[in-house]
Amino acid sequence: MADIYDFNAVERKWQAYWDAHRCFEAEKDHTKPKFYALVEFPYPSGAGMHVGHIKAYTSLEVLSRKRRMQGYNVLFPMGFDSFGLPAENYAIKTNTHPHVITTANIEHFKDQMKRVGYSFDWSREIATSVPDYYKWTQWIFLKLFDHGLVFRAKTLVNYCPNCKVVLSNEDSQGGKCDVCHSDVVQLPKDVWYLKITAYADKLLNGLNDVDYPDSIKQQEIDWIGKSVGAFVNFRLKDIPEALEIYTTRCDTLFGVTFMVIAPEHPMLDKYRDRIQNWDEVEAYRAACAKKTEFERTQLSKEKTGVRLEGFTAINPVSGREIPVFIADYVMMGYGTGAIMAVPAHDQRDWEFAKKFGVEIIPVIEGGDIEKEAYTGDGRMINSDFLNAYDNKKDSIAAMLDYLGAHRLGRKGIQYKMKDWAFNRQRYWGEPIPLIHCEKCGTVGVPYEELPLRLPDVENFAPGTDGQSPLARIESFVNCTCPQCGGKAKRETDTMPQWAGSSWYYLRFIDPHNDKVFCDPEEMRYWMPVDWYNGGMEHVTRHLLYSRFWHHFLYDIGEVNTPEPYAKRTYQGLILGPDGDKMSKSKGNVVDPVSVIERLGADTLRLYVMFMGDYMAATPWNEDSANGCKRFLDRVWRLQDMVKGEGYTDDEMRTKVNACIKKVGEDYERMKFNTAIAAMMTLVNDFYAKGSLTKDEFRTLLQLLNPVAPHISEELNERLGFTPLHHAAWPQFDPSALVENTVEYGVQVNGKVRARIKLPVGMEQKAIVDAALALDDVKPFVEGKTIRKTIVVKNIINLVVG
């Protein structure tokens, strides 16, 4: 009898072995087929690993181990996204340097990852907060600056009053701060932007060339939000300037009976003298400014607004004079901040018109505009030269021609995506390598001076005046202009959270290079990332940002592929045992380390892969995890049942080979749960037989190794074989899968009545006759006419009547 399965001892033993033999370092050999598997590197929080990390990493861990066994040169790296607000907030609270906190957290994370037994290539570990790394983040930033993709503008920005930082649009989704979930407010501020909108079309088109799930592509497409429409100029009565609007419905131009501009629109201040009810306007603007973005965008909210007295527009096609309003349902941040209102065919405009008593003129036939706006298609009416047309498309084209010919408007494209607000008024981030010179303007720090190091400070708290702590360090701020040599000041804001992660997959390829960010030859071999797994929450943030940077680097010839990631997948959430999202406040958080201590790392890995469909959200179930431990115990005890070599018999030969095929295919499809189920079935078969051969056992261990590497290595060693980590992945023998009988289900009128086993290759008539002769079938066909018989695969269907 074998000893009992001491998972703790076995796991420590093999982890030490892998470390000592550097088993998982990618090879220099560029002649081998490569597999670059990437999982999102974590932010090293003080809490350590979460079971969500386990699910995110174990999938590609399994694929990486399998591919290594298949002879691929595998790059499966890990590092840390170590700049960020939580470390800084903790630093302020405890008055410890964020660097100290971050270093300790990284060690903690690394230790935990090793205890899970991950086959990461630790020789390539990186951290985004290390100068050797952020030197190149700054380098890419300067390249963006040199190519005109960095600009400064004073506009309304998303601002988190709690974190005291400006947030990008992506970081304030739903009107909440991404870090602390406070309500975001809109403030006019002067900030740096990266011109991601210049890459909107490339980001859209690039989706055609990558293997992402449709749900991810769709989310990116929606976020970018491309729309094709027209800019149209409306003349204003007694005012020399025209009011420009953006519309996707210029077919309805004859139905425009009023205009609405956003409360923040600059024309208001410009022509305040002409607005006779300025007091009323100003009061309305003040009321709007108080509302949060979230409140303002509540769709259900009743329309409000103020008519501008003395400010009248002229419909460019009908020549009619129309009133102009300000209303907060029009946003300054989209289009031109002004709209033409077509109450007959836009529900928002309809509601507004009803409330303010504005005329409603239908221009498309259909619907009942007394009840609501008609947004469907139809024949054009009340529209002069468009009256001949029937649908949107033709009338839009005709209208665009007309507008162009009369210089009233032009075709235009708009995106919902906004430029990337790229600075934080905080300490723990990459210093922005720019210098402000009174004579030369904004100048980049010379490339040879990189990295621009983050100076030490005493006090990490942001300034009350909205400035970074760096602004208080004179030795940092004051410098000379690299262009004219005169006195100058450094930019004191730092880069946002997402900067370092926007290119980290490139650094993993060549992490220690101090000449270039990545050696081109290494890059040609390893890029693109073959398979990238991560969270759905990063689709409209990190994924978009890094694709943007990569497209830019491709355009300037620094990388060899337009898209960084050939294939992207995501993991479903692990919910708490109560079925709710895990959260500290609910007290339903499962700690992976405690699972390792109770059940072992192999069980943790096995359970997380077995618990359900990989991409679906599944609640944690401790009993079920226990069942996975029980399975590994059963595998352990198989060592006492080993008898002989080769195959036990033909039946087992078929079953083992079928299992090889199924497990290999299921791993690649991320159907880990069914792969594991197939191995469980095989183990049950071994138990039913009461024995298994050495070779059958070895095959099982090879299949199991990617998921449960420790126990399989140990048992494999006990069998006397060489280690599995680079051993050949088993190949199935197709001849073993060829069956000489088929078991048919016999249906009568589509209902299963019997089963029958027949030799392969029988004539259809003989098969049907055999089915008809069955006792279970006879009662259902006797005295009836057989109208049709169908024999497909393993079904015989007899249609009688």
Added chain:
RNA sequence: GCGAUUGUGGUGGAACGGCAUACACAACGGACUUAAAAUCCGUCGGGGAAACCUUGCGGGUUCAAAUCCCGCCAAUCGCACCA
């Protein structure tokens, strides 16, 4: 409001249009134990004598539907007055 995803036993979940409920968990029964744990063996959608019913609900296509189509309902996620 728009978009995406999902709805299958007590539970997690299987199922290229082809034998629904694989594999587990829980529960129950048995064996082994003085006993318990562990282990092993069995039962396990409903209803029953059988027929029959059963993949959220209602239609449809098909020899055959959990799967495809149409209409509802519910849940989750994302976007949200985007002009």
